[in-house]
Amino acid sequence: xxxxxxxxxxxxxxxxxxxxxxxxxxxxxxxxxxxxxxxxxxxxxxxxxxxxxxxxxxxxxxxxxxxxxxxxxxxxxxxxxxxxxxxxxxxxxxxxxxxxxxxxxxxxxx
Numbered sequence: 422x423x424x425x426x427x428x429x430x431x432x433x434x435x436x437x438x439x440x441x442x443x444x445x446x447x448x449x450x451x452x453x454x455x456x457x458x459x460x461x462x463x464x465x466x467x468x469x470x471x472x473x474x475x476x477x478x479x480x481x482x483x484x485x486x487x488x489x490x491x492x493x494x495x496x497x498x499x500x501x502x503x504x505x506x507x508x509x510x511x512x513x514x515x516x517x518x519x520x521x522x523x524x525x526x527x528x529x530x531x
């Protein structure tokens with residue numbers, strides 16, 4: 422485990438570690454991180470995990486833009502995401518939002 426990513430230790434380096442160090446400094450924290458990631462990002466087909474009442478899901482865990490599609494809040498969040506993550510100019514991001522909103526409405530039947 423320690424000779425692979427993300428640690429990339431050599432066998433000589435691993436050989437100098439005690440069992441306690443391997444367990445408490447590397448293996449246990451990695452297992453805890455994996456468990457937290459599993460809770461934040463459940464795998465498709467796994468048991469459903471719903472957020473507690475009155476809370477929003479963590480970012481990236483099924484959290485969508487605020488508001489209903491077409492609302493000012495939804496538009497602003499989506500356009501900002503297009504600009505930030507896709508590198509679009511604001512005008513092009515606005516056009517992309519309008520195209521996607523029209524396609525969503527057509528698919529929804531309204």
